[in-house]
Amino acid sequence: MSDSIIRIEGLSKTFAGGFQALRQVDLSIQRGEIFALLGPNGAGKTTLISAVCGLVSPTQGTVWVDGFDNVKAYRAARERIGLVPQELTNEAFETVWNTVSFSRGLFGKPPNPKHIERVLRSLTLWEKRNNRLITLSGGMKRRVLIAKALSHEPRILFLDEPTAGVDVELRREMWNVVRELRDQGVTIILTTHYIEEAEEMADRIGVINHGEIVLVEEKNVLIEKLGRKQLTVQLFEPLEALPPELATFALIQNEAGDELIYSYESAIQKAGDGGISALLGALNKAGVGVKDLHTRQSSLEDIFVDLVKERA
Amino acid sequence: MNVYPVRAIYMAEMMRTRRTLLQSVVSPVISTSLYFVVFGAAIGSRIDEIGGVSYGAFIVPGLIMLMLLTQSVSNASFGIFFPKFSGSIYELLSAPISFLEIVIGYVGAAATKSVVLGLIILATARLFVPMEVAHPVWMLLFLLLTAVTFSMLGFIIGIWADGFDKLQLVPLLVITPLTFLGGSFYSIDMLPPFWQGVTLFNPVVYLVSGFRWSFYGISDVSMVASLAMILLFLLVCLATIAWIFRTGYRLKP
Ligand SMILES: Nc1ncnc2c1ncn2[C@@H]1O[C@H](COP(=O)(O)OP(=O)(O)OP(=O)(O)O)[C@@H](O)[C@H]1O
């Protein structure tokens, strides 16, 4: 791809115990996008991120960060990356201000109190800047980790489950912070178990399962391509058997027999059986009394669950 | 080489020292003072001079070495073990820094602390026994090289250790016996000939001997041998650390 800021080729990782956590992963991240990496527990998300950031030595494969090999040119590669780890890890007795300033120095940047202040304010940590980390709540500690990752003005930000254990209001605030960063040109890769989060934020979505990338797609395309619409028809009277007029439609009846569920393509709208209007016409012709109708578009969550189930 | 990461690590480590000032400075000073009271004053008064130096003065360099070695090892090992233990080492490993910068930061801070401690103990010792330092520049050099070398050793132990027990095991089982048997409290020609030979395999003998030479001009082995031994040790430790960071041993899965 032309403007990929991260290129991963043939990345495999077999841990010392013999467990293979990544299998021949190929992945490109576009400059400036928000990429959501989804996958069940143990799928290999954290391992993948760790291999890119230098925390895990890959068994095979290469990673280029902005054109720099992340092993041979590790300085150039790593100074572009900010990492927010999944686990809360902190130097308990440091103050917020010190630990964030430390991170900036560690990444080779000269002190810049203005920048640190901006970061702390954007994460609503400014009031807590002189607090020791041990005195902060879990959500605040996570924000400190984000502040540390942003302290050195990275071009790429990895967020490994950034909103785990963060309350709803704060989650929205964090989404805003992430969007602002994207507007400033920062590329963001996040993992999450809240599908809603990926749906809300991501430009593209990748699904990983058992160490393999099983799907990478634009979010909108994904929802359209895999998203099905469902029409539920509630009947006045339960049907004993489907009348012949309805035989051509792929209908599912509920147990009570008073609901018919009809699935159809949302985007394509040219189901072979004639679609909704044909179905309604057929119902009418068969003299089936319709009490109510509702439609539902399957969400990313359904898609995700299907995908992972299918490949398990 | 970038100065900012080195400075960040060094300052953070020094800050940690300040938070634990009591245990890191006061306790070694108190325990050294106790050694002086027991060995210098109580027992020492019944022991003859060694090489024209009173016993109380004779043990000063050895005691400083004892503290220097144990403190360097324990400071540096804890300094790197703790982030490994708490998980915050992820930041160090993902930072755009070379192993040399990490070592200079951590080992530099641990060694600084040890040298300051050594000087404080020296000052304390002078309260108990009158003495002069014959070669102050050499004294400082030995102090510095030993502090750096053993801080590196501590750094290696901190990376190797996967539990608090192992962290304390090496200082307890290796450093302390080697120091006690390394001529801190006696001149090795007070030993039977066979044990004199065995002792020469103890690296600490060279450190104590060289250090004592810088005080009183008397030594068990030649000063050049002492210096060569420290430098050899230093290089071995440095090479080991380089290997650790190249292979990710105990740092990266
Ligand atoms: N150091 C290690 N040694 C051995 N196996 C490991 C190690 N780290 C991770 N694994 C294994 O690799 C697999 C992938 O783990 P990883 O942490 O990447 O999953 P994940 O997708 O991030 O899961 P989660 O959603 O739970 O965070 C898991 O089966 C895990 O047990």
Ligand SMILES: [Mg+2]
């Ligand atoms: Mg994970």
